[in-house]
Amino acid sequence: MLVTAYLLALLALLLAWPVPVALSRAQWPARSPFAAMVLWQSIALAGGLSMIGAMLVYGLSPLGDSLVAAVRRAVKVVLGNEAPNELHFWHLFALSAAALLSVHLVFTLLLTYARIASQRRRHRELLALLSSPSGALERTWVISHPAPVAYCLPGGSRSVTVLSDGLMETLAPEELDAVVSHERAHLTQRHHLLLWAFEAWRSALPWLPTTRLARQAVNSLVEMLADDVARRTARDDVLVRAIALVAVGGEPAGAAAAAGPGSVPAPSAAGAFDADGVDIAGRLSRLLTPRPPLGRGATALVLAASLLLIAVPTVLLIVPGLF
Structure with a gap:
């Protein structure tokens, strides 16, 4: 033993x-x-x-x-x-530590879920007031904002894609289709569940290097997976232009926090990384110089x-x- x-x-x-x-x-x-x-x-x-x-x-x-x-x-x-x-003492200490850590992990997972669900509920209420359904795109809502913004809001049968009118005015039709395909891939592949689990892991053990590196890596990987779905119907150069145009726009203030870790908001204009630490330059490089x-x-x-x-x-x- x-x-x-x-x-x-x-x-x-x-x-x-x-x-x-x-x-x-x-x-x-x-x-x-x-x-x-x-x-x-x-x-x-x-x-x-x-x-x-x-x-x-x-x-x-x-x-x-x-x-x-x-x-x-x-x-x-x-x-x-x-x-x-x-x-003896150290045996009881180890058993207590194992029990406490198990309870802590489960409790943090549930607490993170409750926080995300509350944030999404408030976000959905704000969308009902500040946005309107898109007539051309199914299960898509449009908010009035000059910056190009795109993200998804998970919610089972109520999942929606959110676009800004600034985005729809900025992007060409084929670029807009690529962005919508990207965001819908997040919903169909249930990326919000992965992000929820790794966000909870990070919250439970913030001192552990694995949790920080894993959350950052998973955030980047879900973007790559969604990019790969969009590439099935859009050329790489079209997707690159769409990502670059959205990257300079950013998201509405508080959108990422309101949607929670399950959302995949547009990158911010702060630099080469978006609000979730995703390497925008790396995404673009992957599309510009694809490797087998x-x-x-x-x-x-x-x-x-x-x-x-x-x-x-x-x-x-x-x-x-x-x-």
Whole structure:
């Protein structure tokens, strides 16, 4: 059991610093954003499982030779109101830390969801007052604003795309179609759920390098995925012009905050990064000088590594007597 705890702690340490740092500096994710997205999710899940599992296994190690046996013994101790003489201070400390961290993660996830839902509700109420349905585009609302603005507001069957009249006046028809296709891709691919999960992870563990790097990477990857959808119907040069024109316009004040992490607002004019830290220059470079996507072998290798990351801590926790 102690060897298992140490292995889980080592895996948690690797997934908390060197692995996410190396992945954040890699160039290949732009060539295969889907595979990179799967890998980031695996790092987050495996890191959290390893962190909690290491403390849990260490805390229960005196009670059995496997986690299952130790849990059964712990249940008997609790139900029988026995004194756990095998457990010392550091074992109880590890168990308390594992329980607190688990509750903290779940509570932060729910709290983040409640905050996002409240922000979207207020945003939707403002849209009802300040915007009007587009007659030409389905499930699209138009706000009166001179700057070119485009973002989506998730909400299940009530999901909408929001455009400004400044955007519609600035962009050519084919550029406008590319922007609408991009924003609708965020909705159809449920990117807001990914952003919600990683935003909650960042809020729960702001001191952990993985959470900051993962949130920034996921924000960029969802934009690349939406760009790839738009590229199916629009030429790359058309999409580049649309992104560049929207990037110099920015979003209405407070739009991103009101929509919450699930929205994908237009970039701000503050520089090469938008309000969510997405590298606008990188997006444009990816379209201007496209590189071939990862081959099937390389993609399969990334997906296999992602699966392995989840499998290793799971096997270490549930297989009796492995170490």
